[in-house]
Amino acid sequence: MLAAIIALTVLAAVFGVILGFAAIRFKVEGDPMVDRIDALLPQTQCGQCGFPGCRPYAEGIIAGKADINQCAPGGEATILALADLLDREPKPLNPDNGVEKPKSVAVIDELRCIGCTLCIQACPVDAIVGAAKHMHTVVAEECTGCNLCLPPCPVDCIAMVPVKQDIQVWKWPYPDQKVVGQAL
C-alpha cells in the first residue's frame, strides 16, 4: 500500500518535472497555426478581406473573427487550401470581399504622374519607385496587384492592367465537362 503510494508520488513528481521543463524549453512563441494560414494566403496585402493585411486576416481566422472565404485574390484555390488545412467545409468566395479577377499589375501613366509619392507610401510591398516631383514607376515583377495605390493618386494616373498570358506560364484549362471530341 505504502510502496504503491510512494511509487506513484515519485512517478508523478518525475513526470511533473519533465513536463515543466518541456513547457519552458519547448515553448512555442505565437500561434503556429497563424503562420500556416499566412503561408497559404497570396500576400497581396490588399485588405479586401477587411483586415489590414494577410497576416492580420490569418489571425482573424484563428480568433474566429473571419471566415475562410474572404480572400478575393486567392480565390477558389486559397479557399480550398484553407478548408483543407482547417478541416472546414469549403464555401464560395464572399461577394462582399470582391470577386476573383485575373491577376493584374499596376501601371503608372508616366506622362500624367506628378511625382507626389502618395502611391509609394501606399504600396505594401515597395513595388513603386520614384522620388518627390519625379516620375514614379511600378516594378511589375514585385507588384501584387492589390489596388492600394489607386485611391491615393490625385491625378488618377494608375491603371490595373491584366498580366499578359504567355506560353511559359500557360496551363491547360479545366476540361469541358459536357462533351469530348479529342480523339480521331
Add this chain to the structure above:
Amino acid sequence: MMQAIRRRLWAFHGGVHPVQHKHVSTERPIQRPRLPRRIVLPLHQHIGEPADIVVKVGDHVLKGQAVAHASGYVSAPVHAPTSGTVVEIGEAPIPHPSGLTAPCIVIEPDGEDRWIEHGPVENYRELAPSALRNIIREAGIVGLGGAGFPTYIKLNPGHAKAIDTLILNGVECEPYITCDDMLMRERAAEIVSGLEIVAHALQARESVIAIEDNKPEAFHAMQEACKDIPDMSVVQVPTMYPSGDSKLLAKIVTGKEVPSDKLSIHIGLTCVNVGTVYAVHRAIHHGEPLLSRIVTVTGKAVDQACNVEALIGTPMDELIRQCDGNVSRIERLIMGGPMMGFALHRADLPIIKTTNCIIAATAAELQPPRPVMPCIRCGACSDACPANLLPQQLYWFAKTKDVEKAQEYNLFDCIECGACSYVCPSNIPLVQYFRYAKGDVWTREREKEKSEIARRRHESRQKRLEREKAEREAKRQQKKSAVDPAAMAEKGQSEAAAAMQRAEARRDAALREAEKHRTEGRPRPPTEPAEPRNGDAE
C-alpha cells in the same frame, strides 16, 4: 542479325492498339517542298529558356546563320533556314495548345539559298566530349521526337554515370506519324552514322535500335546499315501504343524500370530519337545546324499525304497546299499524333523543331463529339495505363482540384499518353484532367514563390516603417534634450525675473517722473514707457 533475334524483350503494363492510319503517308518518298515565301522562327522551340535574338530588322542573313543564341544552360539557338532578310521581329502566333503568340523572327527568303561558311568536323573521335557537345549545342539540335529537350545536355551524363545502353527510338507508336519510319527507310546510313557519334559522346557500351514491328522496311534498312558495326543491334518491338515513350522503351529493351523521380540516365540508359541522331550526323559530318526536319503531312484534307523535309519556320498551310490539301476542308488541324497532339487554332503557323506531324482532319474523319458520362469505376483506364497508375482515382482528385492528393497518387508519373481517355467507356477526357492538374501544381508553386517574395517585401517594409517611426521619435527626443531641461527652466525663470525687474524699475521710474511732473506742474511726456495697457501710472 543473330543478335537482333536473340535479344530478349520485356513487356510493360497496359497499352492500347489504336487504328494506325500510317500507310497513307508512306506511299511516296520524302518530298522537298518549295522554298516558302515567308519563314517564321519562334525563339522558344525547345524546353528551357527562349533564345536571345542577335539580329535586327533589315539584316541580311545567310542559310545556317544563327539568328538567336542559346540564353542559358537549358536552351538552344535558332538558325536561319535559308538566306534572306529579317523583315520583322515581334510577337507572332506559334503552334501551341494555348493559341497564344510568342516572340518570333520573320525572314523573307531571297531565293538564293546561300550558305554561311561551314564545314565538317574532320575526326570527331579525337574531340573532347565537351567540344563535341558544344558543336551539337551550337547546331541548335533538340529532341525531335516531340519533347524538344536540348540534345547536348542529354549527351552529358555527368562524372559518375556510365551509359550502358543507348537506345535509338525508332518506335513511332502514334497513329498517322511516319516521319521516323520514312527517314529510316531512306537515310539509314546517315542515322547509323549519327548514332555512332552519340554513342561515342556518351561512351555507351552498346547501342540498340528499337523499331516497331509494323515497319519492316525501316527495320531491314537499318539492319543493313549497321550490320558491320560492333555493339550496335536492331530490335523489333511489338506494335503497342505507347511503347515509344522513352521510359517504357527502356523497360522493353532492358527490362529495367526508371524510378518515379529519376530519369533514364540514372539507371545507365539514354534514349534518343531517329530524327535527332540524323541531325547530329548533319552537324558533325556536314557542319550543318538544324535547319529542317521531316514532317508527316496527313489527314483526309490532303490528297497526297506524305512526308516532307520542311525548313523550320515554313507555314503549315503552304505544306498542306503542296500536298494537294485544301485548307478550307480542314475541320481540325492537329500537331503531333491523334493521341498526344493538340489542336491548332489556325493553319498559317510555322513548322517548329518539334513538329513531327500535322494532321489536317476533315469533319468526316473526326469522331462526333460524345457526351461525357459519369465514371462507373470499371477500371478500364487502370488496365490500359502504361505507367501503372490509377487514373480513376487521379480523376476524382483532379476533378475536385485536390492536387495534393493527386500527387500522392503519383500524378507526375503520368506520361499523358491518353490511353486512359482512349479506353474510357464514359468518354471522360481523363488525360485533360491530368494535364490540368499538373499545370495547376506548377502554377501554385510559382504563385507560392511570388507570394513568399511579397511577404518578405511586406515584412521588411513594416520593419522599415517602424524603424523610421522610432528614428523620428528619437530625433524629437534628442532635440528636446539637446539643452538640459533644468538649466533651461532656470534660465527661463531668471530671464522672466529680470524682465519683471526691468519693468518694475521702469514703472518706478515713470511713477517718480509723473510725481515730479505733477509737483513741478510740467506737462506729461508723450511716451508712456511701462505697462501701457492698464495705465495705472495715471
